[in-house]
Amino acid sequence: MASKSEYSARHLSVLEGLEAVRKRPGMYIGSTDSRGLMHCLWEIIDNSVDEALAGFGSNITTILHADGSVEVQDDGRGIPVDIEPKTGLSGVEVVFTKLHAGGKFGGGSYTASGGLHGVGASVVNALSARLDVEVDRGGKTYRMQFRHGEPGTFADSGRPSPDAPFTPAEEAGALPVVGKAKRGVTATRVRYWADRQIFTPDATFDVEALVRRARQTAFLVPGLRITLRDARRLTDAEGNRLPESEEVLQYDGGISEFVEFLAPDAKVTEVWRIHGTGTFHETVPVLDEKGHSRVTEVERTCEVDVALRWGTGYDTTLRSFVNIIATPKGGTHQAGFEAGLLKSVREAIKANARKLKAGEEKPEKDDVLAGMTAVLTVRLAEPQFEGQTKEVLGTPAVRQIVSKVVASQIAERLAATGRNEKAQATTLMEKVVNEMKTRISARKHKETQRRKTALESSTLPAKLADCRTKDVSRSELFIVEGDSALGTAKLARSSEFQALLPIRGKILNVQKASVADMLSNAECAAIIQVVGAGSGRTFDLASARYQKVILMTDADVDGAHIRTLLLTLFFRYMRPMIEDGRVYAAVPPLHRVEVIRRGKANEMIYTYSEAELHRVLAALDKEGLNYKEPIQRYKGLGEMDAEQLAETTMDPRHRTLRRVRLEEAGSADRVFELLMGSDVAPRKDFLISSAHRLDADMIDA
Incomplete structure (x- = not known):
């Protein structure tokens, strides 16, 4: 040195x-x-x-x-x-x-x-x-x-x-x-x-x-x-x-086909295509014939091409490009797109505030972007990137051009008078307003204590039988089917850490319903309120009031359907609970075998499937033991007394729980859409093609 x-x-x-x-x-x-x-x-x-x-x-x-x-x-x-x-x-x-x-x-x-x-x-x-x-x-x-x-x-x-x-x-x-x-x-x-x-x-x-x-x-x-x-x-x-x-x-199909490829959820709107151009002046150094640099003002043309659609979900997928080069970190074109979109949607909702029941609040950017899938492309000569890797567009004038094109054409879409276009615009504005209301509710919820005092507990649904502990890591919420099961479950539970919320029959199928319908449904709203972490994009896992949510339904076809509807609600609007492994399905027994013991109290054996029942009976016959007939077949949770329900389904020392796991979100989303979505034809084809697998003897008729 x-x-x-x-x-x-x-x-x-x-x-x-x-x-x-x-x-x-x-x-x-x-x-x-x-x-x-x-x-x-x-x-x-x-x-x-x-x-x-x-x-x-x-x-x-x-x-x-x-x-x-x-x-x-x-x-x-x-x-x-x-x-x-x-x-x-x-x-x-x-x-x-x-x-x-x-x-x-x-x-x-x-x-x-x-x-x-x-x-x-x-x-x-x-x-x-x-x-x-x-x-x-x-x-x-x-x-x-x-x-x-x-x-x-x-x-x-x-x-x-x-x-x-x-x-x-x-x-x-x-x-x-x-x-x-x-x-x-x-x-x-x-x-x-x-x-x-x-x-x-x-x-x-x-x-x-x-x-x-x-x-x-x-x-x-x-x-x-x-x-x-x-x-x-x-x-x-x-x-x-x-x-x-x-x-x-x-x-x-270009970027319209790209949007359909990227979209993860069922559509709320069709793919909307936006085209436009704008010009701007840029001062650049130009070399003359002698090699001398001379500052010259040149006119540039910027072409804007956007394809976008909204879906039923709340995740945002936005891909931006400049001259087909991806800009994953955005830049002036993406800022202009978001500004123009927010401006036009805000103005449309303000003009329809009474019909939409929007109140005085204004939608924010995240409310508008929720559930949106979009591909944004701009084309211009000599764009200014930040670095050779071209991840951020820096040309300042592009922001204004993109914002103007997007704002004007989205405004036209939202003010369209055609039947189909008007229906899409209304559904979109309702979705944005619901996202806004959900965000506001989540904000208010965060401002309150996670656990209500006895004086404040009246804000929770009256039918909730809450637990006493304030330790979330120990608490469990059982969602039970019907008031009859609730009565038995109250006697069977440990009120220290086990809460009960009854639901009346089959809740709304949220895969087919809009966000507004879901929020207005009493059962869905009660479940979301009791879990206490919000819903959709604003769901905050850290605010959840219970460590475990256990779906406890009857061991029959209707019970399985209710469990599926509940899982659909959690998958669509409280997915982090499933991803964190905090949603379970209770496994109540199907049969009770009472073994006769001479000189002793009779022994109760519970089985959870037909195959298990046959194995138990065969073993008893082989040992020469007698049992009471007919074998009791539980049709519902209400048929058990509190001691039986606690021993078989609710007591952590003896019960069996099935944890609901989410291995592949994309595959799960497709399955939910197939089985629970609004498109009937694929579901019909699936049922017809799978009918041969059904065992008619397993149907409760």
């Missing part, structure tokens, strides 16, 4: 060309792990996508080779092969060796593209042990090869390899012709081997992530056909070699 007096200009380092990329790769690709490796691949793929976006080419093929290399092929115009006048180099060499060079700097080649900085291809080249590029143009095939970004020639003997002898190019600007191409055919093929001295040893290509992003791109560019081929021949955990795989992605 140089001392203070010795520090001089000779201690300064000057990194030229691609040397800076190899020295500080994180500045250009974010990291050198798998994420950075995937970023490099997408820099090459995005160049091909930009060609398709500009209307040139409709096929992109990506191949992961067994030797660790990756190849990207497209049928675009092909990289220019003529000489670039300022550098004296071919267009291919300029693109792959010069930072901040390409066709995306206002030259008219691309009106909108994902590339901005012009460093994508050159950075990939710099971070590759070897890169080969072939271009078909003008009836000829051109090839150029690079090692660590330096042009030259590899002397391959057989399969191409980065370890083959390499000879640097002697003549600057030379672009060898290696074959003939069909007349009128243009294409580009890029194959590269990532430099393992740069990337971490465990950096690998994530095929699932590649498919996800390729599918996303195929949605954003209708008609584009993307083929992904994995030819690496990897092995599974048992050492078996996996076969090659191929995925072909093409969607002609």
Whole structure:
């Protein structure tokens, strides 16, 4: 280390060309792990996508080779092969060796593209042990090869390899012709081997992530056909070699189809499509013919395209893009979208406040976004991103343009007079108002104590038989079927930690009902109030008043139906309770066998299925023991006395509980929608196709 007096200009380092990329790769690709490796691949793929976006080419093929290399092929115009006048180099060499060079700097080649900085291809080249590029143009095939970004020639003997002898190019600007191409055919093929001295040893290509992003791109560019081929021949955990795989992605429906693909719930509105444009002026530095920078004001055009719909759920799915490049952290376009949406919905609800019973409160952004699935895309020339990874759009003027387009067209939708459009608008506004009311209720609830004192307990439903403990970790809430079962359960419970809430018969099927119907239903509202943690998006698990919620219904078909309806309520509006494993189903017995013991008190044996009953009776017969007949078959909880109910179903020392688990939310959502949703036809088909599995003897008739 140089001392203070010795520090001089000779201690300064000057990194030229691609040397800076190899020295500080994180500045250009974010990291050198798998994420950075995937970023490099997408820099090459995005160049091909930009060609398709500009209307040139409709096929992109990506191949992961067994030797660790990756190849990207497209049928675009092909990289220019003529000489670039300022550098004296071919267009291919300029693109792959010069930072901040390409066709995306206002030259008219691309009106909108994902590339901005012009460093994508050159950075990939710099971070590759070897890169080969072939271009078909003008009836000829051109090839150029690079090692660590330096042009030259590899002397391959057989399969191409980065370890083959390499000879640097002697003549600057030379672009060898290696074959003939069909007349009128243009294409580009890029194959590269990532430099393992740069990337971490465990950096690998994530095929699932590649498919996800390729599918996303195929949605954003209708008609584009993307083929992904994995030819690496990897092995599974048992050492078996996996076969090659191929995925072909093409969607002609665009972002409307994308929204349907992303939507996790049943629809409240159809997919609404919003189009619009706006212009703005931007001051940018422009180089004149002498290379002098001159500040110039240019007019930009911003195209806005949005597809969105609302569903019955409360989760929000919003994907935003700039020139088909994902912006997962948002930016000015997303801020404008949310502002315009909130403004128009607020104004529509204010105009219909009396009909909607909205009161004086205003909806907030989260109220409007609840249950919404949307894809937002904007297209403009030379967008300002924050960083090369392009995760945030920074162009300020885009916010106002997007906000204006969205606000005006959403307002038109909400004020539509057509029968179907008006019904959708009304349902949406009711949903937003209900979300607002739920949020306000949750806020008020948080402002009160979790446990009410005896004086305050009147705010809870009168039919609730609460427990005495204030220790939530010990408390249990039994939701019981009917008042008859409640009477027995009161005598059977431990009032110290077990609370009881009776419900009258079958509650509302919330999978088919709107949020407003659910909140206005006395049974559903009582359950949500007693659990005490709110509902839907505002549900706060930490505020739940009970550690366990146990559904205790009769052991018959009606009881199973009631249990299913209750589970639907918890799944739709109190899902964190299920995810945290705090919802249970009680398992009451089906039969009671009274074994006669001579000289002793008779023994009671409880069985929980027909098969278990037959096994018990067979064992008793084998031992020569007698039992009273007929065997008692419990039709409902009310047929048990308190001692029997406590012993078999409520006493933690003897009872059996089934914990309700949620392994896969997506699959569970589809099952609930199939069995409990408003679309009857799929349910009918399911019942018909599954009828042969039903044992008619098991039906209580």
